[in-house]
């Protein structure tokens with residue numbers, strides 16, 4: 001169970017995230033939605049301590065995440081893998097090596113300095129790539145792959161960490177609808193098959209509805225909605241997106257994603273850009 005208690009992050013006097021308290025049981029798939037600047041990325045980054053809360057507490061089971069230091073903090077960051085909109089691969093290295101880099105925090109410093117990978121690490125990386133359907137790219141330079149393939153490499157690298165939780169910061173914002181669907185299907189299957197908690201920031205409401213059992217809506221740094229996707233009523237959408245919610249149309253489907261699990265197609269509710 002991940003627990004946030006009155007978590008606040010200020011930049012100067014401005015509160016990007018204010019007084020957020022939520023509990024996320026292990027194995028949930030959670031979508032965090034909200035307008036640009038609502039505080040979604042800041043919230044996610046505090047979970048794996050890329051940035052620290054100004055106030056409040058983040059706990060994972062009995063561990064007080066927000067006060068970890070040194071090796072314990074590195075262990076937490078290993079358990080709490082993160083993928084990003086811009087993939088963050090090393091473009092000049094091949095795909096296999098990029099994926100194996102996810103294993104660094106499991107190795108001794110000496111082994112890392114030696115710079116060699118074991119047979120079992122290679123096999124694990126190939127298996128992760130196979131799971132994501134891109135094993136054929138293993139020896140290609142990562143920078144030569146399409147955006148959708150690169151994001152799948154990033155997910156494979158995250159899996160190499162054997163994480164308890166996968167944080168995804170706008171994982172499909174740079175992708176076309178087909179690649180976005182492939183990436184979201186991958187996150188969903190990892191969530192369902194490995195029981196890994198997935199918390200993902202999303203720009204499009206329809207994606208959150210399609211893939212996430214729970215949606216957290218943020219506005220002005222605060223949580224203004226927290227519930228199952230099917231409770232995202234028009235009123236809830238207005239709370240999250242404010243006046244722009246008035247302009248949302250059920251009919252816009254250009255970025256609508258239907259999961260490969262055969263989810264019934266639903267109308268897209270996408271805020272005006």
Ligand SMILES: Nc1ncnc2c1ncn2[C@@H]1O[C@H](COP(=O)(O)OP(=O)(O)OP(=O)(O)O)[C@@H](O)[C@H]1O
Pocket residue numbers: 011015016034035036037038039040041042043
């Ligand atoms: N390092 C920083 N210094 C100052 N202000 C920051 C910093 N990081 C974020 N902010 C501010 O905090 C607010 C929330 O930013 P955040 O990136 O969390 O929003 P977001 O909901 O993820 O937006 P987007 O969807 O555009 O990524 C914004 O007003 C942003 O300008």
